[in-house]
Amino acid sequence: MRRPEKHDANLPRNLTYRKTRKTYAWRNPLDGREIPLGKISRREAVAQAIEANHYIEKNYSPIALLEQLKGETEYTLANWLDRYEVVLQRRKLAANTYKVRSGQIATIRQQLGEMVLTSITTRHIAEYIELWISTGKMTMANTMRSVLSDIFREAVIEGRVKDNPVTPTRAPKIEVQRERLSYEWYVSIRQAAERQPAWFTLAMDLALVTGQRREDVALMKFSDIRDERIYIEQTKTGMCLALPMSLTLNAAGLKLGTVIDRCRLVSRCDFLISSGVRKNSPDGSVNLDGLTKGFVKARNASGIEFSEQPPTFHEIRSLAGRLYEAERGKEFTQKLLGHKTQKMTEKYLDSRKKEFMLL
Incomplete structure (x- = not known):
């Protein structure tokens, strides 16, 4: 040694x-x-x-102990973050969104909290963002820049700082990594999924015909159906939808009412998608990891060669958006996906492939 x-x-x-x-x-x-x-x-x-x-x-x-006892400390970023969290709570964010943001704030507090708020410059922000970029975490770098920008924007509004030091920094360019799911691939993966319990293929069909997120598919209940519609409150955005049983995706030959009828034959509880009441799920709801792992298992069994970032269960939502957009237009698709802006819908409709313009 x-x-x-x-x-x-x-x-x-x-x-x-x-x-x-x-x-x-x-x-x-x-x-x-x-x-x-x-x-x-x-x-x-x-x-x-x-x-x-x-x-x-x-x-x-860190600020000296004697200064803290005298009450002569300068106002730090950590002090402001206490106030910022109050501001954040007033926005009435979805529970999951607030949980994620709280984790991001905790990270910033730990790494930059002791710095004097008014002394933080653009160089400090750029160096902090570079810490994430240098380790290849481009998405995290972009996220942290966005969170810091909002933190200082609110500080400017309340007169704590004159300018937002984040504004001059450049947003990290994020290269698209995850492959989009084509309908042909969906069919192959679904066929491979038939070796799994019936509830999983129903989850795939329900996600495709409704265009909803994994979390919302898992939470759909029979008790949410009334007047020939299923009522959905999206967990991420709080957006409320009422989808008719007649909703049909012609490209896939799926009708919402028919898929739900098939769910009734399999589920033994109030959830449309259920793997049964068990010790770790007394209400019968399916674990989200079950959907993720089930898709990976079927994807691997499909025999398709994917890139290093293959499509996940979430990509069924993008596929649904692209299929519905071709059949019923962008306005309908935006409403179905529950997006507040057309810009967000455009991201889902992007096939991420080179396409020739027909003239």
Whole structure:
């Protein structure tokens, strides 16, 4: 076991010198990561270490205990996040959306919370976003930028800061990764799924004929049906829909009323899709992971060669949107998917393939 390097009392904090290699290294006190400086002169190593230590102390050092006891602390990002969460609660977001946002706020609080709110600059934001980009987490980088932008937008509104430091930063470009599901692939995957319990193929058909999310398909109940319609309140957006039993997707030969009648033959509880009452599901509802894993199992058994990011159960919603758009137009599709804007619907209708323009 290698002996730890002895610290030279004549060197600045966090700077070490390895005699065997004749190299210097600086340890980042924030994450413990050691950054090699190479075979540079002692004077240059000391200068770089002092500069780095000064930067850390200026931007990331916690407020002194004595200052806190005196009540002389400066207003930090963590202080503002307490207020921001109150603002967020007033927006009446869906429970799942609020849960996700709370997790994002907790991450920002942990990593940037001790910084003085008014001292946070565009450079700090850019460096924070770069942390996610450098690890290949482009979606997270984009999400965190969006959340930070909203946090500082509200701070501007309440006069805590003059400008939003996030605005000048560039939104990370996210390359499309997940493959779209074609109808031909859907048919092959569904055929492979027939080896699984009947409730799973019914879930696929119900998702396709209604165009609803996995979460909403799992929550559909027979008691939600009245006056020849099934009433759905989308869990993500709170959008309320009343789909008629006569709703038909001609391309797939599916009629909502017929699919629901088939569900009655399989389900033994109030849920349209049910794998039965059991210990981990006393009400008979199906676990969302069951839908995800069932689709993966059928997809693998279909024999189709997909890309590194194959379509998931959620892609059935996009397929439904594209099929309905071809049959009944964009306006109907937007209402069916429950989108507030046409822009969001366009994202679902994008086949993500090169298509020739017919002239």
